Every structure is written in C-alpha cells, then in structure tokens.
Amino acid sequence: MSKVIDAGMSDELAAREDMIVCRGVKKWFGDFQALRGVDLTVKDREVMVVLGPSGSGKSTLIRCINRLEVHQEGDIIVDGVELSNDVRNIDKIRSEVGMVFQQFNLFPHLTVLDNVTLAPIWVRKRPKAEAEATAMQLLERVGIPEQAAKFPGQLSGGQQQRVAIARSLAMEPKIMLFDEPTSALDPEMISEVLDVMKGLAQSGMTMVCVTHEMGFAREVADRIVFMESGDVVEIGTPEHFFTNPTEDRTKLFLSQIL
Amino acid sequence: MTDITMPPPVDELAPEPPPSGPVVWARENLFSSWGNALQTFFFLFISWQILSWLLGKLVAEERNWDAVLTNSRTFFTFNYPLEQFARMWFSLGALIVAVGITLIAFGFEPRVRTSKIVQSTIGLGAAVAVIGVLTPVSGSWRLGLIAVGVAIGVVAWLAGRALPDGQTLPFWSLLVGFAVFVMVLVWIVPWGQNEFLDGEYIDEPGTVNITTKQPWTVMMGLLLGSFFGARALARVVPRRILQLAMIVWWVMGPAFLLFLVLRDPAFDWGYVLAVDIPIALAFGLGGGALLYWLTEPVRGEIARIVGALLLGTAALTWILAFFGVVSMLQKIRLSILFLALFALAAATFAGERSVRLRYAGIWMGFVALTHWLITGINTPSTLDIAAPPFIGGFALTLTIAYYVMLASFPIGALMALARTSTLPIFRILSTTYIEVVRGIPLITVLFFFSIMVPLFLPGEMELSELAAIFIGYTLFSGAYMAENIRGGLQSIRKGQFEAADALGLTTAQRTAFIVLPQALRVSIPNLVGQAIATFKETSLIAIVGGFDLLRVGNQTVASQPAFLGQSLTALFFVSFVYWVFAYSMSRASRSLEEKLGVGSR
Numbered sequence: 001m002s003k004v005i006d007a008g009m010s011d012e013l014a015a016r017e018d019m020i021v022c023r024g025v026k027k028w029f030g031d032f033q034a035l036r037g038v039d040l041t042v043k044d045r046e047v048m049v050v051l052g053p054s055g056s057g058k059s060t061l062i063r064c065i066n067r068l069e070v071h072q073e074g075d076i077i078v079d080g081v082e083l084s085n086d087v088r089n090i091d092k093i094r095s096e097v098g099m100v101f102q103q104f105n106l107f108p109h110l111t112v113l114d115n116v117t118l119a120p121i122w123v124r125k126r127p128k129a130e131a132e133a134t135a136m137q138l139l140e141r142v143g144i145p146e147q148a149a150k151f152p153g154q155l156s157g158g159q160q161q162r163v164a165i166a167r168s169l170a171m172e173p174k175i176m177l178f179d180e181p182t183s184a185l186d187p188e189m190i191s192e193v194l195d196v197m198k199g200l201a202q203s204g205m206t207m208v209c210v211t212h213e214m215g216f217a218r219e220v221a222d223r224i225v226f227m228e229s230g231d232v233v234e235i236g237t238p239e240h241f242f243t244n245p246t247e248d249r250t251k252l253f254l255s256q257i258l
Numbered sequence: 259m260t261d262i263t264m265p266p267p268v269d270e271l272a273p274e275p276p277p278s279g280p281v282v283w284a285r286e287n288l289f290s291s292w293g294n295a296l297q298t299f300f301f302l303f304i305s306w307q308i309l310s311w312l313l314g315k316l317v318a319e320e321r322n323w324d325a326v327l328t329n330s331r332t333f334f335t336f337n338y339p340l341e342q343f344a345r346m347w348f349s350l351g352a353l354i355v356a357v358g359i360t361l362i363a364f365g366f367e368p369r370v371r372t373s374k375i376v377q378s379t380i381g382l383g384a385a386v387a388v389i390g391v392l393t394p395v396s397g398s399w400r401l402g403l404i405a406v407g408v409a410i411g412v413v414a415w416l417a418g419r420a421l422p423d424g425q426t427l428p429f430w431s432l433l434v435g436f437a438v439f440v441m442v443l444v445w446i447v448p449w450g451q452n453e454f455l456d457g458e459y460i461d462e463p464g465t466v467n468i469t470t471k472q473p474w475t476v477m478m479g480l481l482l483g484s485f486f487g488a489r490a491l492a493r494v495v496p497r498r499i500l501q502l503a504m505i506v507w508w509v510m511g512p513a514f515l516l517f518l519v520l521r522d523p524a525f526d527w528g529y530v531l532a533v534d535i536p537i538a539l540a541f542g543l544g545g546g547a548l549l550y551w552l553t554e555p556v557r558g559e560i561a562r563i564v565g566a567l568l569l570g571t572a573a574l575t576w577i578l579a580f581f582g583v584v585s586m587l588q589k590i591r592l593s594i595l596f597l598a599l600f601a602l603a604a605a606t607f608a609g610e611r612s613v614r615l616r617y618a619g620i621w622m623g624f625v626a627l628t629h630w631l632i633t634g635i636n637t638p639s640t641l642d643i644a645a646p647p648f649i650g651g652f653a654l655t656l657t658i659a660y661y662v663m664l665a666s667f668p669i670g671a672l673m674a675l676a677r678t679s680t681l682p683i684f685r686i687l688s689t690t691y692i693e694v695v696r697g698i699p700l701i702t703v704l705f706f707f708s709i710m711v712p713l714f715l716p717g718e719m720e721l722s723e724l725a726a727i728f729i730g731y732t733l734f735s736g737a738y739m740a741e742n743i744r745g746g747l748q749s750i751r752k753g754q755f756e757a758a759d760a761l762g763l764t765t766a767q768r769t770a771f772i773v774l775p776q777a778l779r780v781s782i783p784n785l786v787g788q789a790i791a792t793f794k795e796t797s798l799i800a801i802v803g804g805f806d807l808l809r810v811g812n813q814t815v816a817s818q819p820a821f822l823g824q825s826l827t828a829l830f831f832v833s834f835v836y837w838v839f840a841y842s843m844s845r846a847s848r849s850l851e852e853k854l855g856v857g858s859r
Contacts, residue, residue, distance in 0.1 A: 066759075066760055068756050068759060068760065091762055091764065092762075094759060094760060094761070094762040095761070095762030097760075098760070099756075099757075099760035101753060101756065101757065101760075103753050105751075105753035105754060105756060105757035106757070107754065107757070107758075107771075107772055107776075108776065109775050109776050109779065118761070118763075118771060119761035119762060119763060121609065122606075122609070122763065122767050122771070123761065123762045123763060123764075123767075125555040125608060125609050125610065126610075127609075127610040127612075128610075167761070168760075168761070171761060171762065
C-alpha cells in the first residue's frame with residue numbers, strides 16, 4: 001500500500017516546519033502488532049485529528065510520540081529530536097509535549113493549583129510565585145479559576161479535564177496530544193472541554209487529537225487521519241474526508257458512525 | 259418555538275421514619291427469627307460465663323492489688339534512681355507540652371457532640387451495673403455497684419433529654435475534664451500510701467503520697483497551659499512553622515530526652531569545644547555551601563558525580579576501618595554518608611535561590627542535631643544503675659517502640675520502592691532482605707544482634723544493649739513495613755505514573771511527589787496495625803535482657819517478698835496498660851484516615 005507522508009496538505013501547510021515526523025513506526029504488544037509501519041508528518045501549528053475504530057492503534061500511536069509506549073521499529077522525530085533510549089532526549093521531549101488523557105489522571109492528593117504548578121516548579125525550575133501566577137492565568141483560560149484551592153475529587157469530570165489541560169499547558173509545550181479527552185465525560189460536559197480545545201487550536205498550538213467527536217474534527221482539524229488495524233488508511237482535509245473519501249474502509253467507517 | 263414555562267416541581271412529604279428504639283432494634287437484629295433468637299441466647303450465655311469467670315479472677319481472695327499500687331513507679335520506670343527522678347518528670351512534662359502544642363499545630367480541636375458523651379456515660383453506667391451483677395462479691399457490694407451503675411445511667415439519660423439536640427462541646431472542655439479526672443484520682447481517691455522504704459514495706463490508709471500528687475498536678479497544668487498557650491501562639495506564628503517545629507521535635511526530641519536528660523552525660527567540655535564542635539561546623543558549613551552550589555539547576559550532572567564520589571568515600575572509610583588501616587571518628591564516616599545522600603538528591607530538589615537556601619539550611623539543621631545527639635550518646639552516663647539499660651519498665655517499652663517505628667519507616671519505604679523498582683539489582687537485594695527477615699522469628703533476630711554481632715565488631719567498637727536491640731528490631735520491623743507500603747504502591751493506578759512521566763518529571767520526582775504520598779495514605783491502616791504489633795512485641799526484649807513492662811510485672815514485682823506469687827495480678831495490670839495504648843493508637847489512626855480522606859477522591 002502506498003502512502004504519501006504529506007498527503008492532503010495545502011501548499012501553505014506543506015511549507016511550514018515539521019513538528020512530528022513518523023517514518024515506518026511499528027509496535028508489537030507480545031505477538032499482536034499494534035502499528036504496522038505508520039508514516040505521518042505533523043506540521044507546526046497544525047491540528048490533526050486521528051479517527052478510527054477502537055483497537056486501530058490511534059492511542060498507541062500518540063503514546064509512542066512521547067514515549068509512554070516504546071516503538072520497536074521506525075523513527076519518530078519530535079521537534080528535530082529523535083526519540084531513542086537516551087533518557088535525556090526522552091525527558092526533553094516529554095517536557096515539550098503536553099498530554100491529556102481520557103481518564104484525566106490528575107493527582108488526587110494535590111489541590112488543583114498544586115497539580116498545575118508541580119511540573120513547572122520541579123521540571124522547569126520556575127520560582128513558586130511565578131508558577132502560581134501562570135497557573136492562575138491558565139485556570140482562567142480554561143474557565144475555572146475559582147476551583148484552584150479544591151482537590152480534583154471535588155470537581156466534575158469536565159472541570160477535571162480542563163484542569164488536566166491547564167496542567168499540560170503550564171509546561172508551555174510546543175505540541176499537545178489529546179488521547180480521547182472527552183470519552184469519559186457525561187454528554188453535557190463534553191462541549192466545555194471541546195470549547196477549550198477549540199480555543200487552543202485557534203491560538204496556534206500544534207495538536208494531535210484522538211477523538212470520536214466528529215463535529216470537532218470537521219470544524220477544527222486541518223487534516224484528518226483515518227487508521228485501522230495499525231495502519232494509516234487515509235489522510236485528508238475534513239472536507240475531503242467527510243464528503244469524498246477515496247478508500248472503501250473509510251466509507252464503511254463513516255457509514256457506521258454518521 | 260414558544261417559551262414553555264414549567265411549574266417548579268412540588269416536593270412530596272418524605273414518609274415518616276419507621277419507629278426506632280432499643281426494643282425495635284433488638285427485635286430486628288437479635289430476635290428476628292427463632293434461629294437468630296437461639297444464637298443470641300447462646301452467645302449471651304457464653305459471654306456471661308467468660309465475663310463472670312474473668313471478673314471473679316480480678317476480685318479473688320488471692321489478688322493483692324497493693325502489688326500494683328506499691329510498684330507503680332517500678333512499672334513505668336523500673337529502677338531509675340529516686341534522687342534523679344526530677345529528670346523523669348522533666349521528660350514527661352516535655353512530652354506533655356509537645357502533645358499540647360501538636361494538637362494545636364495540626365488543628366486537632368474537634369468539637370464533641372454532647373449526645374455522644376451522654377451515650378458513653380449511659381454505656382458506662384450499664385457496664386458498672388452488669389459488672390455488679392456478674393462479679394462474685396458480697397451482697398452489699400453487689401447492690402452498691404448495681405445502684406451506682408443505674409444511677410449513672412439514669413442521670414446521664416435525664417441530662418441527655420434535657421440538653422438540646424445537636425449541641426457540641428469544644429475540645430478543650432474534654433482536656434479540662436481529663437485534668438480534673440486525674441486530679442480527683444491523685445488528691446481525693448483513697449488509694450492508700452504503699453511503698454518500700456529502705457526495703458521495708460509500708461501500707462498506710464489515705465490518699466497517695468505527696469511526691470505523686472505534686473508532679474501530676476504540675477503535669478496537668480502543663481497540659482492545659484501548653485494547649486491554651488499554643489492557641490495564643492498560633493495567632494502570631496504561622497501554622498506551617500509550628501507544624502514543622504513539632505515534626506522536628508517529635509523526630510529528635512525524644513532522643514534528646516533519652517540521652518541528654520535521662521542519662522545525664524558527663525561531657526568533657528574541653529574535648530567538645532576542641533573536636534566535636536569544629537567537626538560539626540566543618541560539615542555543616544562546608545556541606546551547606548557545597549549543596550547550595552550543587553542545587554543550581556544546571557549542575558544536576560555534577561551533583562550526581564559528587565554524590566557518587568562521596569558515597570564511594572564513605573564506603574571506603576568503613577572498609578579501611580574494618581582492616582584497621584584508617585582510624586576515624588564514626589560520626590565523620592556517617593556525616594560523609596549523609597552528605598553523599600543529600601548530594602545525590604540535589605538534582606531532584608534543585609530550584610530558585612530560596613529553594614536552594616532551604617535545602618542547605620535543612621542540611622545544616624540535620625548536621626547540628628545528629629552531631630549533638632551522637633556526642634550525647636557517646637559520652638558516658640553519670641547515672642549509676644545496676645541493670646544495663648538506664649531505663650526500664652514502660653519507659654523502655656515506649657522508647658523502643660517509638661524509635662523502632664520511626665526508624666523502620668524510611669527503611670520500609672526504601673525497601674518497598676526498591677522491590678517495585680525496574681532495576682533488577684535493587685529488586686533482588688530488597689526481595690532477599692525482606693523474605694529472609696520475614697522468615698526469621700523476632701527472637702532470633704534479637705539474639706543475633708545482642709549476642710552475635712558484638713563478637714564480629716572490630717576491637718574498638720562497642721554496641722550497647724539498647725542499641726543492639728534497637729538495630730535488630732528496626733531491621734526486622736522494616737521488612738514488614740516494606741511489605742505494607744508495597745501494598746500501597748501497587749494500589750496506585752498506572753495513569754498516575756503516565757501523567758507524571760508525560761509532564762517530564764524524573765523518576766525520583768515522580769516517586770517523591772506523586773507515588774509515595776498516595777501510597778502512604780493508602781497504607782495507613784496496615785502501618786498502624788504494624789505499629790501496634792511493634793508496640794506489643796517489644797515485650798520480647800525481655801529475653802535478651804531488657805527490663806520492659808512485661809518483665810517488670812512478671813518477674814520483678816512477683817519476686818518481692820511482700821507480693822510473692824502476685825504475677826497474675828501484675829499481668830492483669832500490664833495487659834490493661836498495653837490495651838489502653840494499643841486501642842488509643844487504633845482510634846487515632848481511624849481519625850487520621852478520616853482527616854486525610856477529605857477531598858482525596
């Protein structure tokens with residue numbers, strides 16, 4: 001199967017710098033092959049949405065990008081730094097790449113403010129007062145400054161996910177990864193998280209989002225990647241993807257969900 | 259679409275709660291069916307038999323409770339010299355003051371519901387009445403006990419009806435109540451004056467001796483004074499500082515009392531000024547400057563190298579000492595080791611100026627305290643006591659238990675982390691340690707450390723009996739502690755690790771800030787269980803020569819001519835003391851769990 005790395009890019013997008021480059025990324029869990037040679041390029045300030053049925057390797061792919069999973073073959077280059085077993089490279093990439101999880105993964109024993117300031121203080125070595133001021137700005141940006149002194153357990157799911165986004169942003173990352181950020185939320189809370197993500201996209205953040213929110217994908221994505229069985233099946237603009245997909249598997253997927 | 263206005267929903271009245279009360283409760287829980295009723299009667303009968311047998315033993319003809327009254331000082335401090343006893347009182351007073359301040363510093367001032375007090379008092383009355391019924395005593399005693407029990411219950415019940423619902427009392431009123439209770443015990447209750455005067459047994463009627471009354475009055479004054487004093491202090495001093503001060507006190511303070519107050523070391527001040535203080539200053543200031551330099555964020559790599567070098571140096575000094583090549587004060591070796599550990603952690607705690615100053619400051623405080631204590635411990639004692647440890651009885655039990663718990667905790671945490679580490683060498687070492695120690699009885703460990711280890715030590719080194727017991731018991735307890743904490747570590751979800759990794763925290767930071775705090779919170783019930791076990795098992799130190807509470811009761815008291823054969827009486831008392839402390843610990847842990855549980859999930 002031939003796949004073009006810069007498929008679906010406008011000229012303007014193609015001219016930008018590469019932020020993430022995946023070349024022939026393969027990954028196995030035991031005998032099960034989760035990624036079958038993924039080729040992908042994410043450009044600076046691009047919003048890429050990854051779609052696909054469950055088990056298609058979407059989460060595995062973005063977890064490989066900040067090395068929460070280790071790929072066995074191929075190359076991943078993030079902001080010019082190649083992912084290898086060198087610990088310093090990993091820590092550097094992780095502090096440049098923010099990640100938002102499906103289950104929020106806030107630290108339950110710390111207040112919201114401490115959740116947000118922990119990494120800036122200890123990883124970036126920021127003075128505490130400065131880190132707290134930044135944290136309050138970020139909490140305002142995600143719309144919950146009044147919850148700063150509370151513990152995560154006292155917040156709703158939507159609020160927790162917004163804190164998680166603020167926590168990642170506090171590290172001033174160049175790239176944000178979203179691993180199904182709304183899948184664990186009650187329906188009425190999904191939009192408050194998506195609104196924050198839209199704002200983030202408009203501010204020019206490079207984002208890779210695994211999600212099932214088709215409305216979000218259609219409205220915000222620069223490009224949509226469709227994956228199945230560990231393979232990238234099709235890459236294209238939202239317009240191309242939703243109105244005129246070329247691959248049969250994409251058409252089947254769309255017919256099932258729309 | 260037109261606006262639709264919905265009428266607000268109307269609440270229906272909640273149904274009347276079903277009737278309740280002791281009769282209803284008993285019918286529903288104890289006599290709900292024939293089988294249930296039968297079981298109830300059966301177990302009531304069994305409990306009745308056991309209780310009346312036990313109470314019979316307590317009041318039996320051969321029980322001579324004077325054995326306990328006369329020996330109360332022996333039970334708690336064994337043969338600590340009477341003319342030095344002011345030191346004992348000073349230590350107890352210091353502990354009481356610390357308790358008072360700690361209560362305030364950590365905001366432990368719960369209001370107490372009066373209904374709860376009323377319930378407890380009714381329960382007390384019922385217990386007295388039941389004891390009256392069950393105890394095989396003469397008729398007038400029995401009637402008296404029943405009457406008193408019923409009277410207490412009725413008065414409490416009437417008071418409960420008169421008081422408005424939901425009323426609470428401030429915590430200090432309980433403290434005052436406790437102080438008044440103790441005052442009644444020492445000033446009013448006619449225990450009788452029993453004591454041994456020059457080997458002669460004296461038994462006179464009346465309240466206790468003035469040498470008991472006076473100090474206890476002072477102690478209660480200190481309790482209330484420190485509580486209210488700390489309250490006033492907390493308005494001026496920030497709570498965080500009070501808390502920090504109290505934590506430092508509880509770690510170092512008891513050792514200060516033990517070695518500098520109770521042992522009364524005979525300091526050679528010339529030597530202290532010429533040798534000890536210069537060494538402490540060199541390590542404190544030099545090490546502090548080094549650590550301040552190393553905690554500059556860009557020097558993480560250098561800090562690791564310096565730490566590793568220092569660690570190697572420390573190991574080398576011990577190896578050389580073993581072969582008798584280089585002689586050096588033990589505390590210099592220890593200080594190099596500690597400085598190595600601080601240097602290794604420097605990269606993790608690097609940061610801005612104030613953070614670095616604080617880190618260096620912590621090191622200097624640490625050096626000051628450890629050097630001071632080591633000097634105090636190493637100086638010969640002026641106390642002249644026949645038995646080897648200078649304290650005995652309950653004081654020894656409590657000291658060993660407290661410090662074993664305190665010292666085995668970091669060992670346990672480190673071992674638990676090592677056992678869950680990804681590095682095989684750590685995993686193998688800690689697993690071996692834990693499994694070996696857990697497979698050996700405590701008595702064996704104690705024998706090994708008090709008898710075998712001193713034989714292997716190089717010539718000039720000595721290991722006191724107390725230190726041998728302490729080291730052996732700590733290593734033993736550490737293995738169990740490790741398993742308890744490992745349980746907590748395993749309960750932490752994978753997502754917490756991933757979130758910490760995704761933020762770029764290093765493994766050490768992830769462990770210190772995310773994993774351990776959560777794991778320890780989960781482990782509290784198990785750790786307290788372990789603490790209670792540690793406390794009770796201190797009785798085994800009797801086997802290697804310590805005069806702990808149990809041995810004093812079982813051996814010392816029972817061998818006094820006036821109380822020959824009274825060991826069972828003494829054992830009843832000893833069990834009661836153990837129970838009071840173990841039960842208090844378990845209650846304290848439950849309230850700690852509740853407090854820490856707030857907002858955690």
